[in-house]
Amino acid sequence: CIGRDRTPFKQRLLVVANRLPVSAIRRGEESWSLEISAGGLVSALLGVRDVDAKWIGWAGVNVPDEVGQKALTKALATKRCIPVFLDEEIVHQYYNGYCNNILWPLFHYLGLPQEDRLATTRSFQSQFDAYKRANQMFADVVSQHYEEGDVIWCHDYHLMFLPKCLKEHDRNMKVGWFLHTPFPSSEIHRTLPSRSELLRSVLAADLVGFHTYDYARHFVSACTRILGLEGTPEGVEDQGKMTRVAAFPIGIDSDRFRRALELPTVKERICELKKRFAGRKVMLGVDRLDMIKGIPQKILAFEKFLEENPSWHDKVVLLQIAVPTRTDVPEYQKLTSQVHEIVGRINGRFGTLTGVPLLHLDRSLDFHALCALYAVTDVALVTSLRDGMNLVSYEFVACQNAKKGVLILSEFAGAAQSLGAGALLVNPWNITEVANSIFTALTMHPDEREKRHRHNFAHVTTHTAQEWAQTFVSELNDTVVEAQIRTRQ
Numbered sequence: 001c002i003g004r005d006r007t008p009f010k011q012r013l014l015v016v017a018n019r020l021p022v023s024a025i026r027r028g029e030e031s032w033s034l035e036i037s038a039g040g041l042v043s044a045l046l047g048v049r050d051v052d053a054k055w056i057g058w059a060g061v062n063v064p065d066e067v068g069q070k071a072l073t074k075a076l077a078t079k080r081c082i083p084v085f086l087d088e089e090i091v092h093q094y095y096n097g098y099c100n101n102i103l104w105p106l107f108h109y110l111g112l113p114q115e116d117r118l119a120t121t122r123s124f125q126s127q128f129d130a131y132k133r134a135n136q137m138f139a140d141v142v143s144q145h146y147e148e149g150d151v152i153w154c155h156d157y158h159l160m161f162l163p164k165c166l167k168e169h170d171r172n173m174k175v176g177w178f179l180h181t182p183f184p185s186s187e188i189h190r191t192l193p194s195r196s197e198l199l200r201s202v203l204a205a206d207l208v209g210f211h212t213y214d215y216a217r218h219f220v221s222a223c224t225r226i227l228g229l230e231g232t233p234e235g236v237e238d239q240g241k242m243t244r245v246a247a248f249p250i251g252i253d254s255d256r257f258r259r260a261l262e263l264p265t266v267k268e269r270i271c272e273l274k275k276r277f278a279g280r281k282v283m284l285g286v287d288r289l290d291m292i293k294g295i296p297q298k299i300l301a302f303e304k305f306l307e308e309n310p311s312w313h314d315k316v317v318l319l320q321i322a323v324p325t326r327t328d329v330p331e332y333q334k335l336t337s338q339v340h341e342i343v344g345r346i347n348g349r350f351g352t353l354t355g356v357p358l359l360h361l362d363r364s365l366d367f368h369a370l371c372a373l374y375a376v377t378d379v380a381l382v383t384s385l386r387d388g389m390n391l392v393s394y395e396f397v398a399c400q401n402a403k404k405g406v407l408i409l410s411e412f413a414g415a416a417q418s419l420g421a422g423a424l425l426v427n428p429w430n431i432t433e434v435a436n437s438i439f440t441a442l443t444m445h446p447d448e449r450e451k452r453h454r455h456n457f458a459h460v461t462t463h464t465a466q467e468w469a470q471t472f473v474s475e476l477n478d479t480v481v482e483a484q485i486r487t488r489q
């Protein structure tokens, strides 16, 4: 594609997400060190052809002084990132409060936090006001950097108010919004005091995307039942304005995992791990330490498996990597203590002088260590109580071409819709069923493992993150902004 100045034309894309894909650490008054976190979204966008993407988001740090803000803005510009500065109070009310204490549990069917339900109900309005203020701050930064012809892609539950703010600024902006979590049944969404305002704001976008068809269907039902609008196979119609709603299942950059497994350092780590766990089958869980991931349910099921299968006691180990997250939110602090207590009990019951059956780490691993671990695993356990997609299941499959291990996967993860035929699907609330699946997985015939792995591997390597981003961006490009139709008429 050639632009007017005969240089190759690239579509400018502004990606707006709560968090920038960079961690920033202050080294001095004007000095910052930045570390890129090569998460799924970053690699997805790197793979999109003819797109020139810039990121707009919160850098995850409080920078109260102008000198620090200027220096960080300059440093981030070298990584194509633009910061939104949020002060401590707004982070507390918007991010810890409305996003992570209200929307997150509700969208995952967990309801409001049990003990402080009334307190949350009381502080609801002030948190929602902070949410709207924060979204407006994101919109202001987007507007400062927007140029005619840009396409804007907003991400996730933090920014449901953003499409409306952007269209109010300029109705010709082409705006897409994608939700990375489930969108719950309309009966759940109905309980939110701000239910209508949020839906109307999302509908201001031109294209609205979800990981699965079910989430898209729930969203359309919420719009028809709560707002009384018309749902069509294309999306939602409001007085002649059409918002396209569709499913765009995300994937991973499977080549990145394949390449990593070829590296000598990763091969070395694989050898070390094999030696370390010789004589034992390795089971693996990798999750953020979040209540949606069903970590207590997973380890209780493992305990049940050990109770019922004494002959396996010294022949299996469950390695649980639990990455700390949102540590300022009390619910997450409680979960950490709860998990530690169960882990202690299980190891006390089933450990011997030579080893324990459960290795639990409260930390993240670097990419190469993770790839090596995936490669030596016999059985991966994903027991999310609800999960938008769950890419750990994809990453495990991508690293299993040699071993052809078994994936035990919660039926409540979006990934169950794509990897269901190859995985052993379980209801994580039913620990007897999960314990039985652990036995089935550990004793599965190699031919059966091979068949299941082949199915999943084909999916993971075909439906990649790049394909996901490419499809969303092209579809967004193809939507005709309502304001433009009106101008033409």
Ligand code: G6P
Residues within 6 Å of the ligand: 019, 156, 180, 181, 325, 326
């Ligand atoms: C989920 C959300 C993301 C979020 C991530 C980490 O995957 O969908 O938007 O960035 O969790 O959570 P955090 O609160 O640390 O950004």
